[in-house]
Amino acid sequence: MARNPVRLAIVGGGRGSAFLKVLAPLSDKIQLVAFCDKREELVGKWKEERPDLLTFSSYERLLESPDVDAVFLATPFTLHADQSIRALRAGKHVLCEVIATTTIEESWALVEAVEQTGLTYMMAENCVFTRSNMMVARMAHSGVFGELSFAEGAYIHDVRNLMHDAEGTLTWRGRLRRDFNGMVYPTHSLGPIAHWLNVNKEGGDEFESMTSLVSKEVANHHYFRELFGDNHPGADRDYWQQGDSAVALIKTKKGVLIQLRYDVKSARPMNATHYGLQGANGAFLAGRHQDEDPIVWIKGLSPGFSPHIPKEPKAKWESLWNYSESFEHELWRKWRNEIEQTGHGGSDFFVLDEFASAIAENRRPLIDVYDAVSWSSVFPLSVESVQSQGKPVDFISFRRNRQ
Numbered sequence: 001m002a003r004n005p006v007r008l009a010i011v012g013g014g015r016g017s018a019f020l021k022v023l024a025p026l027s028d029k030i031q032l033v034a035f036c037d038k039r040e041e042l043v044g045k046w047k048e049e050r051p052d053l054l055t056f057s058s059y060e061r062l063l064e065s066p067d068v069d070a071v072f073l074a075t076p077f078t079l080h081a082d083q084s085i086r087a088l089r090a091g092k093h094v095l096c097e098v099i100a101t102t103t104i105e106e107s108w109a110l111v112e113a114v115e116q117t118g119l120t121y122m123m124a125e126n127c128v129f130t131r132s133n134m135m136v137a138r139m140a141h142s143g144v145f146g147e148l149s150f151a152e153g154a155y156i157h158d159v160r161n162l163m164h165d166a167e168g169t170l171t172w173r174g175r176l177r178r179d180f181n182g183m184v185y186p187t188h189s190l191g192p193i194a195h196w197l198n199v200n201k202e203g204g205d206e207f208e209s210m211t212s213l214v215s216k217e218v219a220n221h222h223y224f225r226e227l228f229g230d231n232h233p234g235a236d237r238d239y240w241q242q243g244d245s246a247v248a249l250i251k252t253k254k255g256v257l258i259q260l261r262y263d264v265k266s267a268r269p270m271n272a273t274h275y276g277l278q279g280a281n282g283a284f285l286a287g288r289h290q291d292e293d294p295i296v297w298i299k300g301l302s303p304g305f306s307p308h309i310p311k312e313p314k315a316k317w318e319s320l321w322n323y324s325e326s327f328e329h330e331l332w333r334k335w336r337n338e339i340e341q342t343g344h345g346g347s348d349f350f351v352l353d354e355f356a357s358a359i360a361e362n363r364r365p366l367i368d369v370y371d372a373v374s375w376s377s378v379f380p381l382s383v384e385s386v387q388s389q390g391k392p393v394d395f396i397s398f399r400r401n402r403q
């Protein structure tokens with residue numbers, strides 16, 4: 001029987017702090033009881049501001065605490081697999097920030113730990129839970145778009161400032177771009193699409209194969225030269241493995257084509273909300289930026305005809321929100337007014353809500369370990385494909401013990 005409310009520890013005070021805003025409305029389900037970060041000065045700050053919490057600068061010590069039921073891992077993602085497995089083996093449920101794993105070996109080890117412990121593991125992919133992505137999921141699952149054939153997603157967000165500290169020393173994000181070339185942060189663009197296609201779910205689809213290519217490096221070496229001068233190693237183009245724009249094309253077992261783009265270096269305003277979906281009866285397109293409405297055209301419901309019929313009006317896009325009466329997700333209906341202004345347009349709230357609810361109801365969370373590892377496996381598989389000039393690579397089916 002799960003403890004109610006679940007006693008949670010946040011591990012990692014950067015992204016971890018963002019979740020403070022969404023905890024209050026969920027206090028009957030989940031309660032923050034502890035904070036852990038390896039940076040002593042940050043732990044000291046939390047101690048002062050939140051004397052009600054247990055505080056730890058050692059992750060090992062946190063895992064020994066009998067007063068913590070679950071951890072939220074908001075640490076660099078290169079640590080996620082190891083920290084998740086250790087938490088599960090210590091009897092803690094795990095909510096893990098994206099991405100979950102960086103190698104296939106880590107993925108197998110994580111699946112094994114979840115299967116053996118029977119504890120709740122969820123990956124915190126918040127883009128799945130945005131208002132528009134949840135509404136499109138309902139529409140897709142109800143067959144509004146007809147048989148699906150194509151989906152696209154992109155995560156384009158210039159975060160070069162997070163790749164170094166004030167002196168120019170690389171952070172974990174900078175080291176990743178120095179050492180790998182591929183789609184190394186795939187889940188923001190892929191997660192919602194996987195949800196729409198019911199990937200890994202009963203009667204749903206599965207990723208089959210992928211090909212990936214990356215453009216040349218342009219943005220980082222100019223940026224490092226401007227900021228830190230010619231003598232910084234990052235001022236040399238060849239210092240960086242990662243090119244600017246990575247693309248991947250994924251084919252699913254049911255024949256759907258998924259196109260992904262990832263770029264965290266190019267100079268432009270943020271565009272983290274680019275998605276599209278095409279089915280036999282219509283299509284969805286996200287707004288070009290955060291302030292533009294998402295749009296749809298649905299045969300028989302939206303204005304006009306496609307293809308065009310002489311003397312009849314041409315097909316015309318309309319706002320997705322015209323369909324909120326019928327297809328707004330019930331969670332958004334319930335919580336929208338209260339949470340829309342909280343982290344990432346309210347989506348962080350639903351991540352935490354889903355995690356706590358899955359524990360309380362003793363069920364798999366919406367983004368379970370099989371989703372976490374298959375979505376995250378785009379990282380190593382795309383690196384492999386890029387190394388061989390876009391050669392297709394096969395996905396791995398991690399659900400060997402599926403009941």
Ligand SMILES: NC(=O)c1ccc[n+]([C@@H]2O[C@H](COP(=O)([O-])OP(=O)(O)OC[C@H]3O[C@@H](n4cnc5c(N)ncnc54)[C@H](O)[C@@H]3O)[C@@H](O)[C@H]2O)c1
Pocket residue numbers: 011012013014015016036037038039042058059073074075076077079097098099124125126344
């Ligand atoms: N879903 C989203 O929208 C979103 C947004 C931002 C970041 N993230 C993810 O959140 C994670 C953290 O990102 P960030 O921007 O906060 O990174 P960050 O580098 O700013 O913060 C990481 C924190 O983890 C701490 N840490 C490192 N190793 C530790 C250890 N062994 N034990 C305890 N603490 C340790 C660091 O001291 C630091 O305070 C990443 O996985 C990132 O991908 C997700």
